[in-house]
Amino acid sequence: MKVLVVGSGGREHAICWKLAQSPKVTELYCAPGNAGIAQTAKCVNVKATDVDGMVKWTKDNAMDFVVVAPDDPLALGMVDALEAAGIPAFGPRANAAIIESSKAFSKELMKKYRIPTAKYETFTELDKALAYIESQGAPIVVKADGLALGKGVVVASTVDEAKTAVTEMMEGKKFGESGSTVVIEECMTGPEVTVLAFADGGHVRPMPASQDHKRAYDGNQGPNTGGMGAVSPPPQYTPEIAQRCMEEIFLPTIRALKEEKRPFHGVIYFGLMLTPDGPRVVEYNARFGDPECQAVLSLLDGDLMDIFLACREGTLDQADIRWKDQAACCLVLASGGYPLDYKKGYPISGLEEAGKSAAVFHAGTAEQDGQIVTSGGRVLGVTALGDTLDGAIANAYAAAEPISFQGMHFRRDIGHAF
Numbered sequence: 001m002k003v004l005v006v007g008s009g010g011r012e013h014a015i016c017w018k019l020a021q022s023p024k025v026t027e028l029y030c031a032p033g034n035a036g037i038a039q040t041a042k043c044v045n046v047k048a049t050d051v052d053g054m055v056k057w058t059k060d061n062a063m064d065f066v067v068v069a070p071d072d073p074l075a076l077g078m079v080d081a082l083e084a085a086g087i088p089a090f091g092p093r094a095n096a097a098i099i100e101s102s103k104a105f106s107k108e109l110m111k112k113y114r115i116p117t118a119k120y121e122t123f124t125e126l127d128k129a130l131a132y133i134e135s136q137g138a139p140i141v142v143k144a145d146g147l148a149l150g151k152g153v154v155v156a157s158t159v160d161e162a163k164t165a166v167t168e169m170m171e172g173k174k175f176g177e178s179g180s181t182v183v184i185e186e187c188m189t190g191p192e193v194t195v196l197a198f199a200d201g202g203h204v205r206p207m208p209a210s211q212d213h214k215r216a217y218d219g220n221q222g223p224n225t226g227g228m229g230a231v232s233p234p235p236q237y238t239p240e241i242a243q244r245c246m247e248e249i250f251l252p253t254i255r256a257l258k259e260e261k262r263p264f265h266g267v268i269y270f271g272l273m274l275t276p277d278g279p280r281v282v283e284y285n286a287r288f289g290d291p292e293c294q295a296v297l298s299l300l301d302g303d304l305m306d307i308f309l310a311c312r313e314g315t316l317d318q319a320d321i322r323w324k325d326q327a328a329c330c331l332v333l334a335s336g337g338y339p340l341d342y343k344k345g346y347p348i349s350g351l352e353e354a355g356k357s358a359a360v361f362h363a364g365t366a367e368q369d370g371q372i373v374t375s376g377g378r379v380l381g382v383t384a385l386g387d388t389l390d391g392a393i394a395n396a397y398a399a400a401e402p403i404s405f406q407g408m409h410f411r412r413d414i415g416h417a418f
Contacts, residue, residue: 002027003305004058005041006048006078007069008034010332010363010381011290014297015069015304016041017359022305031057035372036362036380051078055085063087067308071147074266074286075101090308096257096264097286103183104145106284113256115249117281118273120185126170132184133162139187143283144169146178151224151339153283155187190275191236192282194292197250197270198307200316201263204254206246208299208323209237210292211415216339218413225339226378229414230330231389232295236274245272245279253284265311294361294383295328327389329396331382331414335364336407338377343407346374350402358384358399374405389415 003025005016013036019025020040031054033043046053049072058066068078068091077094091097099106110117118141123129133140142165144152152175156162162184169179197206210232216222249270257264269285269292288297297304301322310319335342344364351372354360361383364376382400386392393415400410411417 001025001064001305002029002062003065003067004029004031004044004063005067005069006031006054006073008032008037008048009070009290009376010361010378011288011293012069013037013040013361013363014294014359014381014383015067015288017361018297018300018304019067022303024303024305029061029063034362034375035365035367036360038367048073049076051076051081054078055081055087058082058087059085065090065308067091069287071097071100071285071287075147088312090312091266092264092286096262098262099257099264099268099284100286101147102145103143103283104181107183107185109256109260110281113252113259115252115256115281116278118185118188120183122181122183124181126167129166129170129182129184130163133159133166136184136186138162141185141187142166142169143183143185144175144179145181145183146175148175148178149226151175151226152178153224188273188275188280188282190273191234193234193237193272193274194230194289195237195245195250195270195272196288196292196296197268198311198316198319198321199254199264199266199268200311200314201265202254202258202314203316204250204268205316205319205321206242206250207296208233209242210234210289210295212289212292213411213414213417218411218417220417223339225334227289227291228332228334228411230289230291230295231393231415232292232299232328233389235389241274241279245270249279249281290363291330291332291381294330294359294381298328298359298383298385299324299326324385326385326387327392328383328385329389329392329415330361331396331400331410332363332378333380333382333400333403333408333410334378335374335376336409338409342377344373344375346406348372348374348379348403348405350404353402354382354399358382358396360399360403379405379408
């Protein structure tokens with residue numbers, strides 16, 4: 001099969017890396033890709049959000065299957081457009097991807113179908129939002145309704161901080177139109193975990209749980225990022241909690257979307273808080289998390305292409321999905337200043353040496369005059385396995401040691417911050 005993966009980050013590199021291992025995949029392409037992906041797939045110069053351009057390229061080049069990985073093209077209806085053009089695609093249609101592209105929609109869905117989540121209210125007027133914050137007090141959580149590159153959530157520890165956040169979103173247009181509507185919700189407490197799950201519209205098959213590290217600095221300090229590292233599986237996610245999540249959250253969500261005539265085919269991301277009152281949904285995403293994808297796919301012991309086909313064809317309950325009896329750690333190496341201002345174009349050294357003991361997934365890299373250089377905030381995801389979680393963490397840090405570029409920074413407490 002000739003397969004195209006849409007996207008350009010570490011998640012897409014991990015997907016390409018795993019698909020390249022499938023005997024079914026004879027030719028692999030990625031649009032637009034990056035310097036690391038180019039070592040596994042042929043990169044195509046089409047923007048991930050260019051729906052018409054992507055459909056045209058796939059038709060002109062006779063692709064057999066397309067994997068739409070990022071949130072923006074899913075929300076824009078790229079899967080719908082590809083399928084309408086007769087090109088099989090992996091990922092939810094836009095009417096199902098709305099569980100990520102509108103937090104207000106997903107909260108209403110959870111309320112309607114009694115899926116456990118935080119108490120909340122939705123606002124389109126700033127003065128009413130400010131008054132609600134005043135009445136509720138802090139800590140409190142402010143969320144932009146739409147997509148915001150994983151940065152549209154503020155956990156405010158004071159009322160003033162919450163008011164500033166909501167004003168920047170609604171009046172200052174910090175996230176453009178994504179912040180025109182905001183969701184304000186109670187601040188839940190407990191360990192936070194992610195469960196990615198394959199879905200085929202009627203069935204759901206959870207992957208091993210993982211734990212992302214959103215804050216930029218050690219000790220969960222600093223601004224939120226797209227993710228500074230991930231481990232899988234976290235010890236807090238016990239078999240008993242997994243069973244509760246399946247019965248109270250995963251299956252009800254898939255059934256709710258089907259009932260609403262929005263059947264979900266693809267990967268659904270369950271962001272969960274393990275509160276003293278049981279697991280609750282923090283958020284849904286309509287695709288693999290990044291960097292959780294890198295850790296979790298490293299544990300997959302089987303053919304990812306087979307699973308993608310089963311998700312599309314509605315045969316997921318029959319799919320052979322096996323996982324290695326190991327743990328994984330993905331350590332993100334970021335540009336100096338990320339997630340705020342940072343510079344690009346710095347040469348990266350030590351990649352070959354690091355690759356001897358770990359998978360080095362490229363997120364923000366480019367090739368310049370024959371050398372791989374930085375081209376984004378999150379640059380690399382060094383992902384290693386171990387027989388224990390501590391072993392995987394130690395292996396990831398050891399593998400990252402040879403890598404260097406100007407301004408490089410990373411957290412030193414991945415897997416130990418909770």
